[in-house]
Amino acid sequence: MITEVQDKNIARFGVLFSEFEEQLNGQKQVSAHNFRSKAAERLATLSFPTRRDEDYKYTSFARLLNQDYTFPVEAEISQEILDSIRIPGEEAIELVFVNGLFDESQSKLDHLPKGLTITTIEKALEDEATKGFAEKHLNENASTDNPFVVLNTTFAEGGVFIHVAKNAIIDRPIHFIQYNTATEQPFMFHPQRIVEVEQGGQLKIIDSFSAAEGAVYFANVVNVFHVHANAHVFHYKLQDESETAFQVNNTTAFQEKDSTYTNLALDLGGRIVRNNLNAIHQGENITSNLYGAFNINGDQHVDHQTFIDHAIPNCQSNELYKGVLDGKSNGVFNGKVMVRRDAQKTNAYQQNAALVLSDKATMDSKPQLEIYADDVKCSHGATIGQLDQASMFYLKSRGMSEKMAREALQHAFLIEVLEQINNEAIQQRAEAMLYHKFGK
Amino acid sequence: MLSIKNLKVAVEDQPILKGINLDIKPGEVHAIMGPNGSGKSTLANVLAGREEYEVTEGSIEYLGQDLLDLEVDERAQAGVFMAFQYPVEIPGVNTATFLKQVIGSIREARGEEELSAPDMLKLIREKAKMVGVDQSFLRRSLNEGFSGGEKKRNEMLQMALLEPKLAILDETDSGLDIDALRIVSDAVNQMRAKDRSFIIVTHYQRLLNYITPDHVHVIYQGRIVKSGDKNLALELEDKGYDWIKEEVETVA
Numbered sequence: 001m002i003t004e005v006q007d008k009n010i011a012r013f014g015v016l017f018s019e020f021e022e023q024l025n026g027q028k029q030v031s032a033h034n035f036r037s038k039a040a041e042r043l044a045t046l047s048f049p050t051r052r053d054e055d056y057k058y059t060s061f062a063r064l065l066n067q068d069y070t071f072p073v074e075a076e077i078s079q080e081i082l083d084s085i086r087i088p089g090e091e092a093i094e095l096v097f098v099n100g101l102f103d104e105s106q107s108k109l110d111h112l113p114k115g116l117t118i119t120t121i122e123k124a125l126e127d128e129a130t131k132g133f134a135e136k137h138l139n140e141n142a143s144t145d146n147p148f149v150v151l152n153t154t155f156a157e158g159g160v161f162i163h164v165a166k167n168a169i170i171d172r173p174i175h176f177i178q179y180n181t182a183t184e185q186p187f188m189f190h191p192q193r194i195v196e197v198e199q200g201g202q203l204k205i206i207d208s209f210s211a212a213e214g215a216v217y218f219a220n221v222v223n224v225f226h227v228h229a230n231a232h233v234f235h236y237k238l239q240d241e242s243e244t245a246f247q248v249n250n251t252t253a254f255q256e257k258d259s260t261y262t263n264l265a266l267d268l269g270g271r272i273v274r275n276n277l278n279a280i281h282q283g284e285n286i287t288s289n290l291y292g293a294f295n296i297n298g299d300q301h302v303d304h305q306t307f308i309d310h311a312i313p314n315c316q317s318n319e320l321y322k323g324v325l326d327g328k329s330n331g332v333f334n335g336k337v338m339v340r341r342d343a344q345k346t347n348a349y350q351q352n353a354a355l356v357l358s359d360k361a362t363m364d365s366k367p368q369l370e371i372y373a374d375d376v377k378c379s380h381g382a383t384i385g386q387l388d389q390a391s392m393f394y395l396k397s398r399g400m401s402e403k404m405a406r407e408a409l410q411h412a413f414l415i416e417v418l419e420q421i422n423n424e425a426i427q428q429r430a431e432a433m434l435y436h437k438f439g440k
Numbered sequence: 441m442l443s444i445k446n447l448k449v450a451v452e453d454q455p456i457l458k459g460i461n462l463d464i465k466p467g468e469v470h471a472i473m474g475p476n477g478s479g480k481s482t483l484a485n486v487l488a489g490r491e492e493y494e495v496t497e498g499s500i501e502y503l504g505q506d507l508l509d510l511e512v513d514e515r516a517q518a519g520v521f522m523a524f525q526y527p528v529e530i531p532g533v534n535t536a537t538f539l540k541q542v543i544g545s546i547r548e549a550r551g552e553e554e555l556s557a558p559d560m561l562k563l564i565r566e567k568a569k570m571v572g573v574d575q576s577f578l579r580r581s582l583n584e585g586f587s588g589g590e591k592k593r594n595e596m597l598q599m600a601l602l603e604p605k606l607a608i609l610d611e612t613d614s615g616l617d618i619d620a621l622r623i624v625s626d627a628v629n630q631m632r633a634k635d636r637s638f639i640i641v642t643h644y645q646r647l648l649n650y651i652t653p654d655h656v657h658v659i660y661q662g663r664i665v666k667s668g669d670k671n672l673a674l675e676l677e678d679k680g681y682d683w684i685k686e687e688v689e690t691v692a
């Protein structure tokens with residue numbers, strides 16, 4: 001088969017895919033590979049977005065795509081680093097990945113609570129009970145327009161499949177600990193998670209991304225959540241990667257009636273970070289909470305692209321995104337809210353605020369509300385400001401140094417977001433990460 | 441303790457203080473009075489280190505140091521405390537956390553031993569009780585949604601915790617009802633000590649019924665035009681400021 005590939009970066013990933021297939025040997029026969037092949041074919045027909053594309057106007061992926069990526073190189077994580085990422089006081093179920101590769105010996109998957117299944121997507125495809133569901137989502141991921149999701153499906157290996165049974169309340173959080181080391185050549189990895197929470201179930205996920213200083217890699221994450229009726233999912237991303245790392249994080253939550261999906265992203269590291277977050281409403285009385293906090297400097301770039309599709313009446317969405325930008329950093333918030341004609345009595349709130357601390361830092365904020373129903377409450381606001389000088393003076397007049405006062409006000413600005421974490425230990429970990437970032 | 445010599449201050453090139461001379465000895469309480477716009481709050485702000493005020497001439501010596509050479513935080517660490525006329529609301533800064541941080545940094549700067557967390561908490565509770573600040577306020581954001589009186593009490597709490605050598609109260613009494621006024625004056629009276637001085641800037645004589653000043657100065661048109669003891673304050677209460685204005689204008 002000869003496909004003419006237009007995008008040189010797509011072509012490079014095509015070459016990498018051939019290498020990848022050669023390494024697989026016998027595993028080419030497994031059903032999971034069908035989806036990779038299908039995705040690879042699809043990828044060849046796509047091109048990566050440029051700043052000419054409206055949804056990517058403020059983020060250039062050139063630097064991310066121009067790296068000469070290899071496949072992940074095995075490495076170890078020290079106990080000290082592992083402990084520093086763990087949440088003190090939480091008996092988390094832990095899945096440890098080093099350079100994108102699953103480290104079973106460091107993971108804690110024993111004695112899973114009743115009603116919780118954690119397996120690989122490969123295994124979920126072989127199990128009659130989960131096969132249909134997994135196939136449906138993999139097919140979608142292999143054929144979507146988003147080249148990053150298709151790219152993920154092309155290379156994903158050992159993806160994680162999580163199932164929460166009906167009415168199972170999983171108190172222990174699932175903690176994905178993703179740690180990356182500095183390697184000779186930049187590498188890429190493609191975490192893939194499919195999560196299904198049955199009716200009345202509840203699940204909390206912590207998604208930690210950390211790295212050694214100077215580590216250069218591309219983490220291209222895809223999460224699919226199916227949150228059934230009256231189920232509740234809390235998903236917290238705590239990211240303090242190296243400032244040379246790239247991350248594209250694609251998350252879609254399909255929500256049934258009476259369900260809640262809460263996503264909170266704390267981004268402190270990364271050279272270019274793009275979060276694509278979609279909440280798709282499939283029933284009434286759904287709540288989607290999308291929150292983001294970032295604190296960046298230097299050449300860092302963090303971009304939040306959210307999309308909430310209100311298709312059904314009586315649902316609500318809350319969005320709060322706040323960022324602190326110093327140095328030459330850039331922040332982007334593009335919040336799309338679609339309220340379809342039938343989605344009466346929708347409540348949609350969106351707020352985006354930024355503190356821009358230097359002349360060279362920029363924040364682009366673009367709320368996009370498309371409302372076709374007439375009986376709805378929708379609001380949005382965007383503010384961009386600087387540290388309040390009166391507050392600075394007040395704090396310094398009490399003996400706080402300039403640095404301490406600046407940190408106190410930045411913390412104060414972002415805490416409104418971090419307080420949305422409904423777990424004290426996780427919130428404290430997030431705050432500790434923020435203070436660590438101040439020290440840099 | 442504090443020696444102000446020929447202090448001239450301008451705001452946006454507009455002269456406000458036109459040559460202030462003032463000597464304060466350890467343990468003294470000085471009241472600075474004067475009509476609106478006379479420059480009394482400017483004096484307080486210059487002492488605290490607000491940048492918008494440009495010192496064009498003169499000097500301020502504080503405990504042997506050039507006060508004007510010290511940064512705002514260094515002044516606080518050296519024992520200067522200003523109770524603000526309008527304490528700023530800072531959402532997201534937890535009051536208790538803030539108090540612990542400032543006690544910590546002040547103690548560190550003064551070379552004092554670090555307080556343990558329980559000792560710190562005990563100290564804050566004790567002083568909060570003294571100035572009538574309810575425990576629930578400590579859990580709230582700094583000054584956010586506090587009433588005027590609550591904000592002023594919070595200022596007194598910070599003063600009690602930071603144990604300054606020179607405390608400046610900038611119209612702390614304005615807008616206070618009599619109960620709140622008593623709390624403020626009780627705090628000052630309890631803290632009066634032979635090595636601690638106070639500058640009380642006020643528009644009204646009423647506060648001085650509760651805090652007896654050693655000296656009273658009247659500022660008018662950027663100068664101290666009259667100094668005396670507490671009786672001067674009583675005279676001002678009776679006669680208002682007009683007779684002083686007339687005196688100044690006759691001399692001129």
